[in-house]
Amino acid sequence: MSQTRKIQRTISRRSMLKLVGGSSLTLAAAACGAATPTAAPTAKPAATAVPPTAAPPTAVPPTAAPTAVPTKAPTTIDWWTVPSADVGSQAQQEALVAEFNKLSSKTSALAKPTFLPDDGFSEKMTTVLGTGTGVPDVATIVLDTWFPAASDLRDLIARDKIDINVYAKNFFDTRCRFGEKIIGLPITVGATMYFYNKALFDSKGLKYPEWGYTMQQWLDDATKMTDRSKKIFGAAMPTRIWRGEFFAFGAKPISDDGKTVDGFINSAKSVKMFEFMYDLATSGAVPTKAEFDVLRTEGTGPIDLFNTGRLGFAGLNNGQFDQVDKAGVKFGLIHNPKVEGEDIFTNAWTLQLGIPAASKNRDAAWEYVKWLAGEPGQRFMMMNRNGAYTPPMPALWPDHPGKKDPRLDFFFKIIDSTRHVWEFAGKFPYFTKATRPSQDVYDGIYAGKIKRGDIKSELNNLVAPMQKIVDEERAKLGLK
Numbered sequence: 001m002s003q004t005r006k007i008q009r010t011i012s013r014r015s016m017l018k019l020v021g022g023s024s025l026t027l028a029a030a031a032c033g034a035a036t037p038t039a040a041p042t043a044k045p046a047a048t049a050v051p052p053t054a055a056p057p058t059a060v061p062p063t064a065a066p067t068a069v070p071t072k073a074p075t076t077i078d079w080w081t082v083p084s085a086d087v088g089s090q091a092q093q094e095a096l097v098a099e100f101n102k103l104s105s106k107t108s109a110l111a112k113p114t115f116l117p118d119d120g121f122s123e124k125m126t127t128v129l130g131t132g133t134g135v136p137d138v139a140t141i142v143l144d145t146w147f148p149a150a151s152d153l154r155d156l157i158a159r160d161k162i163d164i165n166v167y168a169k170n171f172f173d174t175r176c177r178f179g180e181k182i183i184g185l186p187i188t189v190g191a192t193m194y195f196y197n198k199a200l201f202d203s204k205g206l207k208y209p210e211w212g213y214t215m216q217q218w219l220d221d222a223t224k225m226t227d228r229s230k231k232i233f234g235a236a237m238p239t240r241i242w243r244g245e246f247f248a249f250g251a252k253p254i255s256d257d258g259k260t261v262d263g264f265i266n267s268a269k270s271v272k273m274f275e276f277m278y279d280l281a282t283s284g285a286v287p288t289k290a291e292f293d294v295l296r297t298e299g300t301g302p303i304d305l306f307n308t309g310r311l312g313f314a315g316l317n318n319g320q321f322d323q324v325d326k327a328g329v330k331f332g333l334i335h336n337p338k339v340e341g342e343d344i345f346t347n348a349w350t351l352q353l354g355i356p357a358a359s360k361n362r363d364a365a366w367e368y369v370k371w372l373a374g375e376p377g378q379r380f381m382m383m384n385r386n387g388a389y390t391p392p393m394p395a396l397w398p399d400h401p402g403k404k405d406p407r408l409d410f411f412f413k414i415i416d417s418t419r420h421v422w423e424f425a426g427k428f429p430y431f432t433k434a435t436r437p438s439q440d441v442y443d444g445i446y447a448g449k450i451k452r453g454d455i456k457s458e459l460n461n462l463v464a465p466m467q468k469i470v471d472e473e474r475a476k477l478g479l480k
Contacts, residue, residue: 074104075364077137079113082121085319086188086351088385090115099380100371107371109364111138132358137365141184141354144429150183151355156366157182162374167392170415171350174426179477184352185373186392187381190317191414192244192347194218194337198330200225200232200312209334215248215276218313218337222285225312234285234312236302237277237292241442242435244336244345244421249273253435254470258428258479261467265438266459274459278445278452289447306331315347318411321402322388333410335418346418350392430473437465 079097083090097111104110114136116124122143128134129149141150157164164172167186176184194209201208204224209217222234238245242253251270254261264270280286287295295305306314307327315336316324324331338344353373355365371377378391379399387402390411402408425431441458444450450458474480 072108074108074110075361076110076112077361077365077368079111079368080116080121080125080136080139081113082116082118084118085317085323085388086190088381088389092385095384096372096377096380100368100377103371107364107367109367111368129356129358135356135358137359137361138353138355138368140187140351141356142351144426144432147178147181147183147429149357150178150181151357151359151362152181152183153185153354153366153369154182156370160370162370166375166395168350168394170420170423171348171392174420174422175350176352178429184354185369186350187353187373187378188319189350189390189392189415190319190348191411192315192317192336193411193414194334195306195314195316195320195324195331196334197225197306197309197312198332199309208332211335213334213337215245215337215339219276219280219283219285222280222312223283226285228284230310232310232312233287233305235280236305236311236314237281237286237289237446238315241439242421242425242431244347246273247345247419247421247424248336248342249276249339250342252424253438253466254428254431256424258430259470259474261434261470262463265462265466266456270459271456274441274445274455275452277442278450278455281446281448289443318390318408319388321405321407322386333407335414344418345421346414348415348418348420349422429477430470433473434466434469437462437469 081087081093083093087093088096093113093115097113100107101110125139125146126143128136129146132149141147156162162185164182164185167176168189171186171189176182176186196209198208201221206221206224209221218235225234226232249269249272251264251267251273253265253270255264281289286292295301302311302314303316303320303323305311306316307324307329309329335344336346353369355362355369359365375393375396378393379396381389382391382396382399383401387400387405387408390397390400390408397403400408428434438459441450441455441462444458445455
């Protein structure tokens with residue numbers, strides 16, 4: 001992104017720029033349905049001077065008071081959201097909503113948040129979007145399977161002259177477009193980075209990672225830091241397949257045109273990737289599948305283990321700097337480990353704030369979407385999250401409250417100089433569905449059910465079911 005690189009130089013001069021959030025999206029929240037002004041009463045005419053001989057003028061009856069025009073009540077819209085490091089805690093989001101609702105006399109809209117747990121949000125959204133009933137008016141349209149059920153915002157963007165060029169192009173193009181449609185406006189930008197515990201590195205006399213750090217170096221260091229007797233692990237297995245660690249091997253599950261599976265899911269690079277994950281799972285440096293399931297049941301995920309000093313590496317993101325700081329862990333940052341001869345890949349994202357096509361309050365919902373994703377909403381979020389929020393608008397980055405933190409510089413380097421997973425995955429609305437069978441193989445490796453020598457045949461067995469999904473989904477979309 002040439003614009004991002006230009007801003008990157010500014011970041012270096014100013015210690016740190018901010019990242020996304022409300023670039024000057026000239027989104028002036030449109031005043032929808034404002035009350036019609038009442039006509040002023042007719043003024044009583046001035047008395048006419050009367051000559052002494054003339055009869056006195058006839059008295060003019062007083063003008064009747066105008067009838068008041070009732071003000072239209074604002075439309076209440078339902079916003080489904082999740083307390084998270086991306087958008088903020090429940091209290092922070094409630095403050096955001098309160099800020100928008102101050103404008104109800106102009107927007108004729110009031111936002112009402114419905115807070116859902118992360119897993120519950122995805123499940124409920126999938127259900128209501130599938131049936132078209134009970135949908136929220138506004139939500140983040142984050143799963144590719146939801147895209148067809150999202151409202152196309154192009155007519156509203158054109159009507160209100162919204163300049164989408166204020167957004168970081170790579171994030172907008174890979175996450176907010178669905179074919180010819182625009183299904184959302186971006187809020188926040190984030191990327192996974194590997195946080196590493198400096199104390200654990202120091203205790204083993206290990207050198208801190210540097211740019212170009214490889215998957216093999218990561219595995220070696222994680223193994224050396226592990227002390228299972230103290231339940232200290234060097235790393236954790238990625239929970240989902242086809243993230244940065246997988247693309248790091250140059251592997252792809254399907255062809256670049258999204259049509260072909262054979263020769264890709266079972267390619268030599270894919271085999272090498274799955275074999276590495278087998279080596280990681282059996283290294284002793286990560287919790288076993290059974291141990292990890294127990295930890296998850298106890299509410300102890302990677303960030304919890306890292307914050308208690310029990311994890312050498314954790315794949316976390318820029319929104320979690322403050323959480324780790326509060327835990328008192330001294331940490332460094334490195335990109336997703338790479339493979340020699342291949343590009344560095346990053347799990348980078350934005351959240352697409354959109355309107356389900358089945359919403360009955362589209363215009364009112366749009367008022368909230370364009371305010372929250374515009375400069376006013378993004379600036380408010382950026383300035384009220386203790387430096388943990390980065391908006392998707394480069395114009396706001398110089399004002400980032402965390403600009404003096406060198407870790408933000410590293411975050412900008414990550415998103416500007418590495419490949420983004422969604423550059424490939426985001427091209428295909430069926431990517432998640434088509435690759436689901438490969439998740440089963442990965443889970444089987446982690447659970448110890450698939451041997452290293454059986455990986456090639458397991459991948460060969462994925463070709464037919466994955467190709468069937470690709471063909472069916474492309475047919476549904478009218479793609480040849």
